[in-house]
Amino acid sequence: MKTFYLFLSLCFLTINTTFSQKFENLALTPPMGWNSWNTFECAGVNETVIREMADAMVAKGLKDVGYEYIVIDDCWQIGRDKDGYIIVDKEKFPSGIKVLADYVHSKGLKFGIYSDAGIKTCAGRPGSKGFEYKDAETYAKWGVDYLKYDWCFTEGQDAKTSYKLMRDALYKAGRPIVFSLCEWGENKPWEWAENVGHLWRTTLDIDMKGRFDGNINGNLIGWSDLVDKQVGIEKFAGPGHWNDPDMLAVGNNDMPINEARAHFSMWAMLAAPLMAGNDLRTMSFSDQEILTNKEIIAINQDVLGKQGFKIKDYGNFEVWQKPLKNGDIAICLFNREIKNKKYQVNWKQMNIKDFAGEYSIKNLWKNKEIGTTNTNFLIEVPARDVVVFKLKK
CATH class of the missing domain: 3.20.20.70 (Aldolase class I)
Structure with missing residues (x-):
């Protein structure tokens, strides 16, 4: 009899959970x-x-x-x-x-x-x-x-x-x-x-x-x-x-x-x-x-499926990171000012999570390879605009 009631309970549970999902x-x-x-x-x-x-x-x-x-x-x-x-x-x-x-x-x-x-x-x-x-x-x-x-x-x-x-x-x-x-x-x-x-x-x-x-x-x-x-x-x-x-x-x-x-x-x-x-x-x-x-x-659309997050906040100028598959990283410099902003890119001081070793750098909007993270540089980000880099292992 206990087995019978257990069977009924399992059936009831199945009926009530079958459609409780996306x-x-x-x-x-x-x-x-x-x-x-x-x-x-x-x-x-x-x-x-x-x-x-x-x-x-x-x-x-x-x-x-x-x-x-x-x-x-x-x-x-x-x-x-x-x-x-x-x-x-x-x-x-x-x-x-x-x-x-x-x-x-x-x-x-x-x-x-x-x-x-x-x-x-x-x-x-x-x-x-x-x-x-x-x-x-x-x-x-x-x-x-x-x-x-x-x-x-x-x-x-x-x-x-x-x-x-x-x-x-x-x-x-x-x-x-x-x-x-x-x-x-x-x-x-x-x-x-x-x-x-x-x-x-x-x-x-x-x-x-x-x-x-x-x-x-x-x-x-x-x-x-x-x-x-x-x-x-x-x-x-x-x-x-x-x-x-x-x-x-x-x-x-x-x-x-x-x-x-x-x-x-x-x-x-x-x-x-x-x-x-x-x-x-x-x-x-x-x-x-x-x-x-x-x-x-x-x-x-990167299949790793990670949402980006802010790693630097200078008020109206922000730096964002998005982890990508294969250990690659997207970095976005977001200038919210109504005037251009010069920014010194120092890779080791940007608080990039899981940043290790050397990466090649591509400026995505310019579709241009610009060297590696072993070199720092000064960049100008236009008003209310972005520069987006992809760092590749």
Whole structure:
């Protein structure tokens, strides 16, 4: 009889834990792709835009360097049917989401979608609260590969419970989907979400216009201020579980080239997801060059999966380190000043972790080998810009 009860207990345990997990072996490097919100918000997003962004991702060379997700943000949904299944906004997406996902897949890309843990999305469309399993089932049938899950209209909800519920729903639906938690870092997801999602927002939204610094109405934050909020949480990031300081603003509102280069470099150093938010169809050649820089992308996508960290802070001038595979190291000199800064590079005095022996040095933005770490030198870092070195054993 004891054996029988033990058997029943094990069965019960199995039933209750089978779906209490996320899909493994996804997002082993930070996800790369494009999201619709920063350029198109609610009013401008539609089926044609998404198709053309998929086309542009291929034509402009982004797919070739690793970008793969095309993500529709808010405003694709309009209501629910009598059975509780989500209804697509037919004015914006007349062909339906399944057909659109198939089109994205036909380009060799992956398809992402958006919902919210509350009763409504941030734009007031139907949220997933109470319909998690129906929505997950629907996403799987449509061929969704990525879900961004927001945190509006969640009064009284517990973040851990809400996000675990959707995690379990996605797993039960059976299709491997990258799960992006977007609760803005309010509940310190880096401390608990490793087994829930594949990435989690650590901050409020980035200023979609690409502002360098400053808090805007308490809701949007300049990108350099978001960098500050990543300090100290690097230990929580790694393959399959990433800190997310929000999508890129490169290419938005004519962001100056120097600031765009710095922004992209810091996201690479932070092992942050590289989710572009600009209009890929009309971006400038300089923005395209920044977004497709293979050397900087390689820093971001390094398989060791270590988030960079600050090793020197001189106020408005900082030195950052990112460990890489094979004992290599990325070093970023980040000048936050509005004027150029001269800096004496003394390798042994820079507090570089695990620095031993001699390394060759490559200036990544100039794509130029510049000697070895046996030699120190004076360098000038332009205003609101970076110099990124790769030190190779």
